[in-house]
Amino acid sequence: MTTPSPAEPDRPDLPLPAPAFPPPDRAAFLLDFDGTLVDIAPTPASVKVEEGLVETLTRIRTLCGGALAIVTGRPIAQIDHFLPHVPTAIAGEHGLTLRRSPDAPTEPMMTTPLPEPWIDRAETLVARFAGCALERKQAGLVLHYRSHPEAGPVFEQEILAWLSGQDRFEIHPSKMAWEIRLAGVHKGKAVEALMQAPPFRGRIPVFVGDDVTDRDGVEAARAMGGQGYLIPDDFPTAHAFRAFLAGYGEQS
Numbered sequence: 001m002t003t004p005s006p007a008e009p010d011r012p013d014l015p016l017p018a019p020a021f022p023p024p025d026r027a028a029f030l031l032d033f034d035g036t037l038v039d040i041a042p043t044p045a046s047v048k049v050e051e052g053l054v055e056t057l058t059r060i061r062t063l064c065g066g067a068l069a070i071v072t073g074r075p076i077a078q079i080d081h082f083l084p085h086v087p088t089a090i091a092g093e094h095g096l097t098l099r100r101s102p103d104a105p106t107e108p109m110m111t112t113p114l115p116e117p118w119i120d121r122a123e124t125l126v127a128r129f130a131g132c133a134l135e136r137k138q139a140g141l142v143l144h145y146r147s148h149p150e151a152g153p154v155f156e157q158e159i160l161a162w163l164s165g166q167d168r169f170e171i172h173p174s175k176m177a178w179e180i181r182l183a184g185v186h187k188g189k190a191v192e193a194l195m196q197a198p199p200f201r202g203r204i205p206v207f208v209g210d211d212v213t214d215r216d217g218v219e220a221a222r223a224m225g226g227q228g229y230l231i232p233d234d235f236p237t238a239h240a241f242r243a244f245l246a247g248y249g250e251q252s
Ligand SMILES: O=P(O)(O)OC[C@H]1O[C@H](O[C@H]2O[C@H](CO)[C@@H](O)[C@H](O)[C@H]2O)[C@H](O)[C@@H](O)[C@@H]1O
Pocket: 032, 033, 034, 035, 039, 040, 041, 042, 043, 044, 045, 047, 071, 072, 073, 074, 075, 135, 142, 144, 146, 174, 175, 176, 177, 211, 213
């Protein structure tokens, strides 16, 4: 259940065979945020949106008839902060929440409150390691240990103990973090839900991500006859992916 998150190798942008994305009149892009559209940073708040990315994404959204979604582990409000007015749709918290267009209401796909005692325990636990942080979500939480890698196994063991004897919540690995989230919530379901309605319906889904949580999105896109890619397997780095994206549709 606790598959380690992929390593974060310091890889150069070595060329890999470039994937052939569907043409803009047929494609729908469903893109992960951290580690894909932005490089991993020391803290969730310190990520930087690379110059030109907003223009690239806005151009692709227009080319693809609006079929651009961000499918992220973050709450929707954080994508609004980093990419204001850019994607048509946002699936937040790994698919727990879904907003199909900027002025649509947010659909809670599932919801159930996290047990209060776990929040108290999580606060106490992160306080033991300087620089470690607790991130609260609507129905979950993340214990970040990037500043203190040796805290990772401690967090994992504690969380496994809290979760034993219940099946509503699960532990998931993320990059230098452990996350508790509702069982059954994953990015594959978000991809399926997005593809059911315009402007995505009838297009070929293209999902791109970098982490364990993105594998469900990749599988869902492929199962629908679309394409799924992972960094670093298919693009050596997030930077290389963004460079590829910047050239998408330029010749068509
Ligand atoms: O699905 P994503 O959009 O890739 O979001 C996954 C998690 O990303 C954030 O944490 C990760 O990125 C941070 C910034 O680079 C980094 O400091 C942290 O170590 C990573 O785990 C975010 O904080 C989480 O809520 C997302 O689930």
